[in-house]
Structures are given as structure tokens and as C-alpha cells.
Amino acid sequence: MAANRDDWDLVLRNYAVRARPEEISPNVCLCHTDTSIVIHDRYPKSIYHFLVLPRPIPGFIDVDELTDLRTLFKCGREKAKKVLDGLAEEAAKLKKEMEENMLQHNKFKWDIWIGFHPVPSLKHLHLHVMSADLCSDAMKIKKHYNSFHPQRGFFLHLHEVLSWFEAEPSFYARKIQLKPSTYEPLLKHDLECFHCNEEFKTMPKLKEHLQEEWDTIAARERPIWARKKAARKRAEEKKQAAEKARAHGADEGHGNDKGEGASKKRASQSDDDAEPNTKRARTSESLPEDEAGGSATEPET
Ligand SMILES: [Zn+2]
Numbered sequence: 094m095a096a097n098r099d100d101w102d103l104v105l106r107n108y109a110v111r112a113r114p115e116e117i118s119p120n121v122c123l124c125h126t127d128t129s130i131v132i133h134d135r136y137p138k139s140i141y142h143f144l145v146l147p148r149p150i151p152g153f154i155d156v157d158e159l160t161d162l163r164t165l166f167k168c169g170r171e172k173a174k175k176v177l178d179g180l181a182e183e184a185a186k187l188k189k190e191m192e193e194n195m196l197q198h199n200k201f202k203w204d205i206w207i208g209f210h211p212v213p214s215l216k217h218l219h220l221h222v223m224s225a226d227l228c229s230d231a232m233k234i235k236k237h238y239n240s241f242h243p244q245r246g247f248f249l250h251l252h253e254v255l256s257w258f259e260a261e262p263s264f265y266a267r268k269i270q271l272k273p274s275t276y277e278p279l280l281k282h283d284l285e286c287f288h289c290n291e292e293f294k295t296m297p298k299l300k301e302h303l304q305e306e307w308d309t310i311a312a313r314e315r316p317i318w319a320r321k322k323a324a325r326k327r328a329e330e331k332k333q334a335a336e337k338a339r340a341h342g343a344d345e346g347h348g349n350d351k352g353e354g355a356s357k358k359r360a361s362q363s364d365d366d367a368e369p370n371t372k373r374a375r376t377s378e379s380l381p382e383d384e385a386g387g388s389a390t391e392p393e394t
């Protein structure tokens with residue numbers, strides 16, 4: 094059944110409170126633990142885009158305290174820190190998996206951003222774990238873009254939020270207020286490429302440029318990763334040959350090819366059009382689409 098207008102902002106919460114997350118479609122839920130669940134963002138704003146949601150824990154934290162960063166901080170410093178550390182741990186594991194997937198499917202890996210939105214439009218705290226490209230069909234409007242721009246200030250990097258705990262109490266107290274009036278104006282900023290700061294008048298122009306930026310990085314990085322892979326392969330072959338030689342009692346050594354570029358493979362052109370391998374949920378329980386109305390001017394999640 095379609096989420097009706099009254100509960101569209103509860104989609105994330107509905108996942109987080111599921112007693113048996115293993116029953117959620119694998120197209121939606123990537124994995125879960127007793128304390129968190131990882132889902133695919135319904136409208137990914139980058140090639141890879143996941144959300145880590147904390148689950149309520151009886152006797153420790155209830156669902157209302159997990160509404161967003163502000164409600165979490167209201168639970169007190171210690172509790173907030175514990176929840177954030179838990180999310181950080183999950184995000185670190187996820188990042189590793191994403192990097193392996195990048196190497197496998199894109200033949201190189203690029204940065205991954207991990208952070209929160211201070212003024213989310215959906216209920217339930219969620220940590221964005223996304224590849225640093227902002228290349229996605231679902232990236233449509235200025236607010237979306239600025240909400241993920243890594244230096245704009247609206248995207249709160251996890252390491253930044255964690256650093257508040259180390260700061261002066263007065264700084265911490267100010268930061269955890271997370272006043273919408275501090276953050277919302279940031280979404281109106283002019284469109285600027287997060288790689289090179291070039292300004293763009295329209296989203297289509299910016300998106301075209303972001304794709305070019307990513308293609309440039311891919312073209313630069315793929316040969317490097319191909320060489321690394323070839324070097325690993327040669328080392329492995331050498332090791333195997335040495336073991337074989339030892340097993341035979343012979344010890345003449347094997348002349349392995351040391352030519353750096355010898356087995357360097359060119360990344361095939363088709364890699365450039367490689368489908369993002371994040372499977373997207375297309376279930377009726379998924380997040381509301383922009384066109385669904387009402388949320389069109391909000392940051393997606
Ligand atoms: Zn640029």
C-alpha cells in the first residue's frame with residue numbers, strides 16, 4: 094500500500110522499528126544488527142547512497158529519542174555519544190564494503206562521505222553514507238545539491254559531529270541546538286561544483302559538469318588501480334612459483350616479469366556506463382518521490 098500523506102515522513106522510522114528486519118526486502122535493507130539497520134536510499138543522490146538507522150533499544154533508548162540529531166542530543170551527552178559511536182562503527186564497515194564494490198564494478202575507488210542533515214525532512218535519525226560524486230538522476234533540485242555539498246555546511250560530517258564532544262562545553266551546547274535558522278539559508282546558496290567551485294546557473298549544467306568531473310577522476314584512477322592489481326597478481330604468482338620450487342627441492346628462482354606496465358590493463362570504455370550497482374528499492378513502502386507532491390522543495394531525506 095502506498096504511504097499516505099500523513100505518514101510519508103515515517104518510512105524510515107517504520108524500518109527502524111521493525112522487530113524482524115530480515116523480513117524487509119533485500120532491495121531495501123542491506124543488513125542489520127541488534128542496534129542498527131542499513132538501507133538503500135530510495136532516491137540516491139550519488140552513485141552509492143545508503144542510510145544507517147539506529148534501532149530503538151529497550152531500556153536504553155526509545156524511538157522518540159531517535160527522531161533526529163536534536164532529540165538525540167536532548168537525551169544527554171553520554172547517551173548521544175554511545176548512539177553516534179554505534180552508527181560510526183556500522184558506517185566504517187559499510188564504507189569498506191562500498192570500496193570493495195567500487196573496485197570490483199568501477200575499477201577504482203573514490204571518496205565516501207558520512208554525515209547527517211541537521212534539519213531532516215523525514216523522521217528518524219539517519220546517517221548518510223554515500224560516494225563522493227553527487228552523480229545521480231535523483232539529484233534534481235538546488236536544495237538537494239546544497240544539502241550534500243561537502244563544504245556547504247548543511248551536510249554535517251560525522252567526524253565533525255563527533256568532534257563537538259571534544260570541544261569546550263559552551264561550543265558543544267551551541268552546536269547541539271541545531272537551529273534550523275542556522276542551516277536552512279545554506280540550501281539557497283548558488284550552485285557551485287564541489288570539486289572546483291565553478292558556478293553554474295542551472296542544475297542540468299551542474300550535473301553535466303559533475304559527470305565530467307567524475308569521468309576525469311575515473312580516467313586518472315583506473316590505470317593506477319589496474320597497475321596495483323597487476324602488481325598484486327605478479328607477487329602472488331611469484332609466491333606460488335617459489336612454493337612450487339621449494340616443494341620440488343629445486344631452488345633456481347623464477348624470473349618473473351618485473352616490467353611495470355607489462356600486464357597493465359586498460360579500463361574498458363564500457364566501464365564508464367557501468368550501472369550504479371546500488372540496487373534501488375521500488376517497493377510501495379519506499380520514500381515518497383518528489384512528484385508525489387508536498388516534499389518537492391525538501392531535501393529528500
Ligand atoms: Zn568542477
Ligand SMILES: [Zn+2]
Nearest residue numbers: 210213219394
Ligand atoms: Zn537525510
